[in-house]
Amino acid sequence: DASAPEIAESIDAEVSTAESASDAVSSAPKKASGRKPLPAVLPRVRIEHDLAEVDKRCECGCVKTCIGEDTSEQLDIIPAVVQVLVHARKKYACKACENGVHIAELPKQPLPKSNASPGLLAHIAVAKYQDGLPLYRMETIFKRMGIHLPRNTLANWMIKSSECLQPLYNLLNDQLLDSDYIHMDETRVQVLKEPDKTAESLSYMWVRKTGDREHPIILFDYASSRRTDVAASLLGDYQGYLQTDDYAGYHRIGQQEGVTALGCMAHARRKFIEAQKVSPSPKGKVSKADMAITMIKGLYAIEASIKDQSAEQKYQIRQEKSLPQLNKLRAWLDKALQQTLPKGKTGEALAYLDKNWDKLTVYISDGRLNIDNNPVENAIRPFAIGRKNWLFSDSQRGAKASAMLYSIIETAKANGLEPYAYLRTVLTRLPHCETVEDIEKLLPENIELAVI
Incomplete structure (x- = not known):
């Protein structure tokens, strides 16, 4: 390469002006380093330490007076509390008429006829899809607690939970496609049992993210290929800004009327x-x-x-x-x-x-637009980290369930919600939803999380 040092110096001089503005933002005085205080929202358990009675008496013979106390805090943890919810349904009958028995209804459950509560389902989902804990390890953890929960059962619960969440996903998808700025990317995933494909072949997880910073939506979708028609089916009649990398699968969509492609x-x-x-x-x-x-x-x-x-x-x-x-x-x-x-x-x-x-x-x-596609690449990172732990999906149903649960969890996180609390609340209330308005109340920007 033919290039002179003085040219580079000129370029550096031009850049320094822009960098100085950035430096000014980051030049605020840094807080003193040291141990951060423990969160005020955590419950406090007071443990008093007193002098022995003999030490409360002064050498002069008088009894010492307590003039105050010094306090220090330790962070403590109680391992997961597992409990059994016993649903006792009252039964009533009229002894005079003997015209039948009336029994209180059981609240609708996300998995009817299952013994898994919404809280347990949320715990398993967050452990796998947020914390990257494979199901076989969860099986071992439950076994230490004396609970027999085979990994096949756990996997089946996740698939059925994802099916329960479909109405919420549909609403999020509608909102995403109604927006005017979408980031899009895809990443590989291995599915062992896939029709007409070997276990070693790759499938893909497609990820879309709205450009809205106030109420972002992040959606994962499983597909067996990386073809253009997959991207086209996920975007439908979308019109607006579409930010992607230079993968050829996006080229045709970026040329459609009403779509403005960003690199x-x-x-x-x-x-x-x-x-x-x-x-x-x-x-x-x-x-x-x-x-x-x-x-x-x-x-x-x-x-x-x-x-x-x-x-x-x-x-x-x-x-x-x-x-x-x-x-x-x-x-x-x-x-x-x-x-x-x-x-x-x-x-x-x-x-x-x-x-x-x-x-x-x-x-x-447009000031709303991003210089790069990093927002969606950052959204993919938790999936990529989790993939290193659980390695693959066993079936297409399992891969689709993973996509659904990653969508709900990552959208909750992007909106500042604690994923377990959000998922537990959604799984509890969603079976009772009868209208679109009911489901809208479960969107991250609208929901009131249940007190646990």
């Missing part, structure tokens, strides 16, 4: 990082990959400085600061393309940036 600047940056690793710059030299990364870093510095601003303020600042930076990057890119062979990592990175330029720069046209 991912993080992917563009990664291409140049790969080029750096393959061809490190000689000492005293600056490669094209180095220069591209520096300029992209400047764009991210601007984003960091405005992350807490309103959409209107973001738009104005991007027009004032990001647009000139993008114009410089485009001018540099045009020259670099002429000077670089298309083969090789640097050539590929330049070609990626050029090919996706329009999609990568849409974000400056």
Whole structure:
């Protein structure tokens, strides 16, 4: 790569202005390090420590007076409390008429004729899909408590729980498709028993996330393939902004009328990082990959400085600061393309940036938009971590159940709700819902969590 150190210095100077704004945000005085106080919401158990009676008497013969106390706190934990809920249904009959017996109704359950309560189902779901605990380990834990719950039973409960949650998922899906900004990505998943496929072949978990930061929705959907028709079926007649990576499966959708495709600047940056690793710059030299990364870093510095601003303020600042930076990057890119062979990592990175330029720069046209697709990639991370523990789904029904439960749990978390409390409340109330309005009351922004 032919590039002069002075060019890099010029680029660094341009970037420093943007970075200084970001630095100003993070330069607030840091709180003193040390042990954080224990949460005030936790119950306190008072344990008093007193002097022995002999020590309460002074050497002069008088009895000492208590003048106060010193307190310190320890965090304690009581292992999970397992209990049996005994539903006693009162029966009534008229001894005079003898016209039959009336018995109180049993409250509707998420799994009729099962001995699993909503609380137990929520516990199992959160343990697996939030904490990454495989079902065979839960089977062992229950066994230590003297409870026989085979993993097959646990798996079946999760499948049936997901079917119970379908109406809530449908409502969330409708709201997502009614929004005007969606992030979308996909990640692999292995399903052992799949028609016309070997156990070693890969299937996919597709993930969609709304761009709404106030009431975000995150939905997972299982599919046996990565074809365009899967993405198309998940988006239906959606119109609005669609932010994805450059996977070809999204291209046709991004060209549909009413859809504005956005790219991912993080992917563009990664291409140049790969080029750096393959061809490190000689000492005293600056490669094209180095220069591209520096300029992209400047764009991210601007984003960091405005992350807490309103959409209107973001738009104005991007027009004032990001647009000139993008114009410089485009001018540099045009020259670099002429000077670089298309083969090789640097050539590929330049070609990626050029090919996706329009999609990568849409974000400056609307303050609500993101520079990259990281919001949905971050939403996938809990699934990827859990996958390392449970490794695979046994069947398509199991994979679909996983998608459903990840959807409900991750949406709850994104809205600031504790997932166990939310799922327990939903599984308790959903069987009683008769109208759409009833289900709407269970949405994260509307729900009143049950006191446990």
